[in-house]
Amino acid sequence: MEELIPYILQFGKLNQEQIDLISKKAKALDLGKDAYFSEAGKIARQFGFLMKGVIRVCSIDDEGKELTKYFIEEESILTDLNSFDNKAPATVYLQAITECKIIAFSKQDWEELKNAIPELDNIVNKIISKLMFQKVRRLSALVSEDGSTRYLNFLELYPNLVNRIPLSYIASYLGITQSSLSRIRKTIL
Amino acid sequence: MEELIPYILQFGKLNQEQIDLISKKAKALDLGKDAYFSEAGKIARQFGFLMKGVIRVCSIDDEGKELTKYFIEEESILTDLNSFDNKAPATVYLQAITECKIIAFSKQDWEELKNAIPELDNIVNKIISKLMFQKVRRLSALVSEDGSTRYLNFLELYPNLVNRIPLSYIASYLGITQSSLSRIRKTIL
DNA sequence: AGTTTTTTTTGCCAAATGGCAAATGATTTC
DNA sequence: GAAATCATTTGCCATTTGGCAAAAAAAACT
Numbered sequence: 001m002e003e004l005i006p007y008i009l010q011f012g013k014l015n016q017e018q019i020d021l022i023s024k025k026a027k028a029l030d031l032g033k034d035a036y037f038s039e040a041g042k043i044a045r046q047f048g049f050l051m052k053g054v055i056r057v058c059s060i061d062d063e064g065k066e067l068t069k070y071f072i073e074e075e076s077i078l079t080d081l082n083s084f085d086n087k088a089p090a091t092v093y094l095q096a097i098t099e100c101k102i103i104a105f106s107k108q109d110w111e112e113l114k115n116a117i118p119e120l121d122n123i124v125n126k127i128i129s130k131l132m133f134q135k136v137r138r139l140s141a142l143v144s145e146d147g148s149t150r151y152l153n154f155l156e157l158y159p160n161l162v163n164r165i166p167l168s169y170i171a172s173y174l175g176i177t178q179s180s181l182s183r184i185r186k187t188i189l
Numbered sequence: 190m191e192e193l194i195p196y197i198l199q200f201g202k203l204n205q206e207q208i209d210l211i212s213k214k215a216k217a218l219d220l221g222k223d224a225y226f227s228e229a230g231k232i233a234r235q236f237g238f239l240m241k242g243v244i245r246v247c248s249i250d251d252e253g254k255e256l257t258k259y260f261i262e263e264e265s266i267l268t269d270l271n272s273f274d275n276k277a278p279a280t281v282y283l284q285a286i287t288e289c290k291i292i293a294f295s296k297q298d299w300e301e302l303k304n305a306i307p308e309l310d311n312i313v314n315k316i317i318s319k320l321m322f323q324k325v326r327r328l329s330a331l332v333s334e335d336g337s338t339r340y341l342n343f344l345e346l347y348p349n350l351v352n353r354i355p356l357s358y359i360a361s362y363l364g365i366t367q368s369s370l371s372r373i374r375k376t377i378l
Numbered sequence: 379a380g381t382t383t384t385t386t387t388t389g390c391c392a393a394a395t396g397g398c399a400a401a402t403g404a405t406t407t408c
Numbered sequence: 409g410a411a412a413t414c415a416t417t418t419g420c421c422a423t424t425t426g427g428c429a430a431a432a433a434a435a436a437c438t
Contacts, residue, residue: 067333122310122311125311125314125315126314128321129314129318129321132317132318132321132322132324132325136321139328139329139331139332140258140328142332143328143363144250144256144364145364172333175332175334
């Protein structure tokens with residue numbers, strides 16, 4: 001629980017009173033493997049911070065196929081922001097693919113925090129900007145490369161993920177089929 | 190020049206004094222076709238807002254190939270943020286591919302504005318968050334699809350761009366070769 | 379250990395894409 | 409309007425990838 005505060009403080013200053021307030025509202029949430037933090041179609045009711053573990057962000061496309069959009073390994077905000085803010089149905093699933101330690105706030109608690117701490121909004125915006133930059137950089141790398149280059153990049157980016165998650169997730173993230181990925185791996189090893 | 194203020198005000202409130210200050214520092218900048226707003230390798234010295242026209246964001250990859258990362262058509266911030274903030278060499282080129290109307294601020298002017306208007310930082314963060322969301326959505330769509338689907342999506346996304354810019358830019362953006370794109374177009378039309 | 383169940387690898391073939399160079403078409407320039 | 413320049417299409421063939429189903433391997437369960 002105490003890990004959240006230093007993370008937040010990286011992005012803006014808060015006084016002790018504000019810190020205590022956040023700590024008081026924070027709820028620790030442990031997710032087991034394959035459990036969902038939030039689901040597409042439902043309204044996101046929690047604002048979470050991933051402190052430990054790996055989350056898979058995925059969606060179902062028009063043909064009903066499951067699509068892994070990306071993985072979250074490091075400290076990060078967890079929520080479908082549009083859904084959380086506007087009570088719209090979420091468009092993605094947030095699924096724990098390893099045991100995860102999450103610190104979560106209910107919609108109401110989070111609103112109260114934002115009212116009590118005006119800086120919070122800016123802090124969140126900064127965090128989001130940073131996370132988005134990462135995401136854009138990673139996605140950009142995917143577009144222009146062929147399968148094996150994508151896979152090699154994946155290995156660099158998530159070195160400790162390969163042997164922990166199903167190959168199908170990786171293939172979906174890379175935008176290739178599982179059998180192609182399997183063949184690619186054979187040529188690389 | 191007067192278009193900038195309403196754009197900024199969408200993202201936060203400013204009083205008249207602050208607005209005047211921004212207007213005073215703002216410099217109109219018109220770029221002709223193919224001119225660069227900023228170049229990779231150089232340090233970004235301007236903070237710009239694209240008010241009109243189309244900008245191409247591109248880079249040169251390891252093999253010396255030019256890579257179109259994306260296009261900016263709508264109102265948007267223009268700068269390599271990391272380069273601008275930290276005086277690091279920029280990683281991308283920002284090139285006008287049509288006549289562009291830009292409102293620009295020098296590094297020094299922008300710093301002065303940020304000091305004089307604390308809200309400005311938050312406003313910029315909000316703008317960036319929004320732009321990044323768009324970018325992520327667009328990039329995600331590129332990864333998992335095949336060439337013709339990518340092209341069809343491109344047509345929807347930038348309906349008035351197809352006939353104004355070189356095919357090679359589009360192909361590069363889509364992550365396919367120009368000849369493949371040409372063949373794809375033949376099957377679609 | 380033996381049986382399911384799940385995950386990964388293969389085989390086979392069709393379809394999509396890349397690479398390269400030449401041909402065609404469009405635009406600019408003088 | 410002819411020449412030169414630039415952009416796009418096409419041909420040819422090698423390589424990559426997809427789709428599908430079966431086989432093999434690994435993991436989970438009893």
